Amino acid sequence: MVNKNQEPRIKTNAANNVSLLKKVLNSLFKKIVNLKSQINIMQTTKNTIFLVLFALFFGLNLSAQENSILFDKNGSRWSLGVKGGIDYFFVNPPAESDTKLKTAVIQASWTGLIFGEYTFNKIFSLGLESGYLAYNRGGSKGSYAGGTIDATLYASFNFSNMAKKDILGASSRVSWYGNIGAGGSYYHYKNSGKSFKEEGKGFAPLAFAGVTCAVNLTNNWELFAEAQYRAYIAKNMGGENVKAFTNAFAAFLGVRYKIF
Numbered sequence: 001m002v003n004k005n006q007e008p009r010i011k012t013n014a015a016n017n018v019s020l021l022k023k024v025l026n027s028l029f030k031k032i033v034n035l036k037s038q039i040n041i042m043q044t045t046k047n048t049i050f051l052v053l054f055a056l057f058f059g060l061n062l063s064a065q066e067n068s069i070l071f072d073k074n075g076s077r078w079s080l081g082v083k084g085g086i087d088y089f090f091v092n093p094p095a096e097s098d099t100k101l102k103t104a105v106i107q108a109s110w111t112g113l114i115f116g117e118y119t120f121n122k123i124f125s126l127g128l129e130s131g132y133l134a135y136n137r138g139g140s141k142g143s144y145a146g147g148t149i150d151a152t153l154y155a156s157f158n159f160s161n162m163a164k165k166d167i168l169g170a171s172s173r174v175s176w177y178g179n180i181g182a183g184g185s186y187y188h189y190k191n192s193g194k195s196f197k198e199e200g201k202g203f204a205p206l207a208f209a210g211v212t213c214a215v216n217l218t219n220n221w222e223l224f225a226e227a228q229y230r231a232y233i234a235k236n237m238g239g240e241n242v243k244a245f246t247n248a249f250a251a252f253l254g255v256r257y258k259i260f
Helices: 004-063 100-107
Strands: 076-089 108-119 125-132 144-159 173-194 197-216 221-232 247-257
Touching: 076 100, 076 125, 076 144, 076 221, 100 108, 108 144, 108 247, 144 197
Parallel strands: none
Antiparallel strands: 076 108, 076 247, 108 125, 125 144, 144 173, 173 197, 197 221, 221 247
């Protein structure tokens, strides 16, 4: 039989055991959630790499088809360009304002990039681009500053020539392109307010996809507008975590010089 004096001690031990078991289960659950998140990030990275490699293979395969006028090597050339515009990063903490419109305006920032590109034929091009994308924003609690230096390898496809006819109002002076690429990002942020000050930096893989509308001004000069979606495989690029990875949109106006 259990002594009555021992009953409180037994109950206390049982309660402690139950509490310990709950802590262990909670810790295990958090590890499972973190593992699932890491698996999702790895899967996203793998899919991005696959898409870029597929684009490169597809483009180089097109280059090998020399019997068609569409893939004539006479279309090959180098080109250099610069572009700038606005970007919108979904980072935390977000901008703060009394209206959604003001918040959206404050959340947006500026960007500028340079690029070099080699066109293999009338369909496929391969290029490198690098530049800076800012994500400065503010609010009632303080100011949030940040930005990223990106470098990416990308593939570009001339949709107008792929269709072998004018599309979306395209003409001999207007062309539409689809772009996909991947690379790396070196980001930093610095947040400050009356009661806080924090900063950080890091490296993240990134991938992007976009569409470009270009107008030939002369044989050598081209003016274009471009819209992009960019995904950074990093949760904390602004001081607080986001759910999975950091999303961003960007819109550019740019000019290209074609070297024949």
